[in-house]
Amino acid sequence: MTQPTNEYNEDVRYRPDDDCPLFSESLEEHIVGITRGTLPNHGTFCGNCYTPLSPDTAKCPHCGALTDGSRRPVETIPDEVIAMLRDQRKTESSIVNSFAYAGFIIAICFALWLILTVPYLRPESGHLITATVVFSLVLIIGGRTLAGVLGGYYGDHYAYDRARKRLRTRWAQWSAQR
Numbered sequence: 595m596t597q598p599t600n601e602y603n604e605d606v607r608y609r610p611d612d613d614c615p616l617f618s619e620s621l622e623e624h625i626v627g628i629t630r631g632t633l634p635n636h637g638t639f640c641g642n643c644y645t646p647l648s649p650d651t652a653k654c655p656h657c658g659a660l661t662d663g664s665r666r667p668v669e670t671i672p673d674e675v676i677a678m679l680r681d682q683r684k685t686e687s688s689i690v691n692s693f694a695y696a697g698f699i700i701a702i703c704f705a706l707w708l709i710l711t712v713p714y715l716r717p718e719s720g721h722l723i724t725a726t727v728v729f730s731l732v733l734i735i736g737g738r739t740l741a742g743v744l745g746g747y748y749g750d751h752y753a754y755d756r757a758r759k760r761l762r763t764r765w766a767q768w769s770a771q772r
């Protein structure tokens with residue numbers, strides 16, 4: 595199913611073992627353009643995966659569907675497909691945000707634990723300014739780092755898988771009756 599040419603190697607993240615052909619990079623870009631109002635929802639799109647096609651293409655570069663096969667090219671991207679991308683992005687960003695917040699909460703707990711357990715920093719030691727500086731630094735540096743690591747890396751991977759799973763289910767339901 596994969597026949598990436600140099601021309602289409604932006605589609606490398608497509609997973610052939612995944613039975614959902616959404617979304618090719620170029621379809622995603624086109625939908626973003628439609629949402630922003632910079633591109634019309636009109637053109638030639640693969641009848642199977644809705645990847646934008648040039649009018650004389652015989653075969654979809656993304657899913658391999660033949661343009662004279664059972665799913666002829668269409669002129670507009672269905673609303674449901676646009677909604678699926680919106681849902682995928684929403685799912686991804688809310689998971690990434692939750693992971694980032696978890697990173698900040700861990701940093702807050704660690705900063706509190708430090709100033710309550712290190713004798714020099716404990717409130718009754720009288721070193722309030724030093725304790726405040728340490729607390730703030732741990733919060734700012736630790737919070738940013740943990741939020742970045744948890745949100746950016748783990749959140750991203752987990753979020754992609756979760757959003758992709760939702761998308762597969764929705765696609766399977768919808769494509770069965772389109």
Ligand SMILES: [Zn+2]
Nearest residue numbers: 640643654657
């Ligand atoms: Zn296609």
